[in-house]
Amino acid sequence: MNASQSGSESQVKSRRIAIIGGTGPAGMGLALRWARAAETVIIGSRNAERAHDAAARIAARIKEEKGKPAEVSGLENAAACAAANLLVLTVPFEAQASLLRQLKPAIRPGSILIDATVPLAAGVGGRASRTLGVWQGSAAQQTAELVPKGVSVAAAFHNLCADLLNGDAPLDCDVVVCSDDPAATKLTRTLAAKIPGVRAIDGGKLENARIVEQITALLIGLNIRNKACSGIRITGLPPAAYLPPPET
Amino acid sequence: MNASQSGSESQVKSRRIAIIGGTGPAGMGLALRWARAAETVIIGSRNAERAHDAAARIAARIKEEKGKPAEVSGLENAAACAAANLLVLTVPFEAQASLLRQLKPAIRPGSILIDATVPLAAGVGGRASRTLGVWQGSAAQQTAELVPKGVSVAAAFHNLCADLLNGDAPLDCDVVVCSDDPAATKLTRTLAAKIPGVRAIDGGKLENARIVEQITALLIGLNIRNKACSGIRITGLPPAAYLPPPET
Numbered sequence: 184m185n186a187s188q189s190g191s192e193s194q195v196k197s198r199r200i201a202i203i204g205g206t207g208p209a210g211m212g213l214a215l216r217w218a219r220a221a222e223t224v225i226i227g228s229r230n231a232e233r234a235h236d237a238a239a240r241i242a243a244r245i246k247e248e249k250g251k252p253a254e255v256s257g258l259e260n261a262a263a264c265a266a267a268n269l270l271v272l273t274v275p276f277e278a279q280a281s282l283l284r285q286l287k288p289a290i291r292p293g294s295i296l297i298d299a300t301v302p303l304a305a306g307v308g309g310r311a312s313r314t315l316g317v318w319q320g321s322a323a324q325q326t327a328e329l330v331p332k333g334v335s336v337a338a339a340f341h342n343l344c345a346d347l348l349n350g351d352a353p354l355d356c357d358v359v360v361c362s363d364d365p366a367a368t369k370l371t372r373t374l375a376a377k378i379p380g381v382r383a384i385d386g387g388k389l390e391n392a393r394i395v396e397q398i399t400a401l402l403i404g405l406n407i408r409n410k411a412c413s414g415i416r417i418t419g420l421p422p423a424a425y426l427p428p429p430e431t
Numbered sequence: 432m433n434a435s436q437s438g439s440e441s442q443v444k445s446r447r448i449a450i451i452g453g454t455g456p457a458g459m460g461l462a463l464r465w466a467r468a469a470e471t472v473i474i475g476s477r478n479a480e481r482a483h484d485a486a487a488r489i490a491a492r493i494k495e496e497k498g499k500p501a502e503v504s505g506l507e508n509a510a511a512c513a514a515a516n517l518l519v520l521t522v523p524f525e526a527q528a529s530l531l532r533q534l535k536p537a538i539r540p541g542s543i544l545i546d547a548t549v550p551l552a553a554g555v556g557g558r559a560s561r562t563l564g565v566w567q568g569s570a571a572q573q574t575a576e577l578v579p580k581g582v583s584v585a586a587a588f589h590n591l592c593a594d595l596l597n598g599d600a601p602l603d604c605d606v607v608v609c610s611d612d613p614a615a616t617k618l619t620r621t622l623a624a625k626i627p628g629v630r631a632i633d634g635g636k637l638e639n640a641r642i643v644e645q646i647t648a649l650l651i652g653l654n655i656r657n658k659a660c661s662g663i664r665i666t667g668l669p670p671a672a673y674l675p676p677p678e679t
Contacts, residue, residue: 355666387652394649401642404635413667418603420659
């Protein structure tokens with residue numbers, strides 16, 4: 184570390200994002216966007232080899248684009264949790280609870296877990312344009328019940344179209360972040376704002392995740408009927424509400 | 432009627448929009464916008480005198496703006512239902528079911544009822560940023576159970592900020608229309624597109640109203656935290672999805 188580096192820079196440099204269940208379209212898209220933004224990304228998968236392969240594909244793609252290597256690696260999910268204190272959960276809803284129970288011992292105290300899970304009825308053989316009722320109110324609140332004490336949960340990234348995330352163009356979509364921990368909201372907004380085109384908006388408490396999760400079902404219905412990749416923008420807020428929070 | 436008038440023009444001219452519970456901020460805003468767009472509007476209220484006064488205020492405002500009178504009048508709610516076959520329901524959720532039961536005999540067969548009701552928890556002393564669970568799935572589906580047979584229900588206009596509706600500027604918000612009757616969706620989209628700035632989007636079946644209603648609670652939370660009048664835009668759809676349907 185160079186003596187001239189500020190504390191803030193070193194903190195950013197030391198940030199490692201583990202994307203749990205990261206080999207699906209949403210996880211791969213987020214990994215690509217963050218690796219492009221020079222974040223250090225770990226792709227987690229049940230299968231370590233699949234995680235390695237996914238990371239190698241993203242690394243190769245960014246190497247070709249930028250001519251320099253990206254900080255992206257692949258690990259089995261539990262090892263990914265152990266290697267990072269910023270976790271992003273991108274698994275289908277039907278895998279969420281059992282995976283979290285399994286990973287609980289590996290999740291580091293003080294971690295922040297960002298949940299992007301949407302309780303789509305498709306997970307139990309229903310339609311992707313319908314959601315399941317979750318007893319706790321939302322998939323994110325279920326997650327908050329299942330993580331170790333002292334781990335903060337934020338809900339975000341539900342409404343980004345995975346096809347667009349995996350592309351090169353800026354996204355035309357806002358990310359609404361819900362959390363009961365202001366530090367988790369802030370960090371999640373910072374990461375969201377690293378994705379070109381995305382404005383990260385503080386959506387209030389974690390309980391509001393139930394609304395943001397449901398919006399995905401509405402967008403999926405629009406996508407099916409219109410053969411499109413739809414998104415949402417929130418209008419009418421003061422300019423500061425759309426800006427990424429300053430990194431401290 | 433002039434012999435050169437087309438059937439379509441005469442149909443538009445004969446359209447009368449009754450806004451039931453129309454003296455509140457949302458109803459007044461819609462009445463203002465539609466009266467400005469040369470639609471024939473009837474403001475309904477439990478109290479005929481209050482309805483007359485509200486209509487007179489809008490008429491005076493448009494007279495001053497345009498120098499010519501607007502087609503806006505006021506009637507008691509049941510009389511308003513009897514005088515129109517296009518009804519827009521803008522009452523607080525806690526008044527919705529009892530009002531519909533009372534108005535049922537007055538609603539004309541073949542009418543279209545557009546429900547803008549949001550089941551806010553504020554209606555039972557809770558927060559305006561939270562919603563109540565409605566057994567039928569949404570306030571609009573409750574309405575569909577309560578209207579006479581042969582009356583079509585569409586859900587729309589939940590997400591428009593009443594303060595902005597009552598102003599002069601174009602709105603920066605889309606209206607997502609949900610209905611099981613394509614004719615009701617089409618007419619509702621036509622009316623929504625009369626409001627400057629609004630793009631009217633087919634949101635699919637009436638059951639999707641549960642999502643659109645909940646978005647209002649999210650926006651109210653954003654408004655409270657940001658002292659703002661927020662709205663939503665749907666992005667990524669093909670251009671035709673945003674255009675008003677051709678009037679036939």
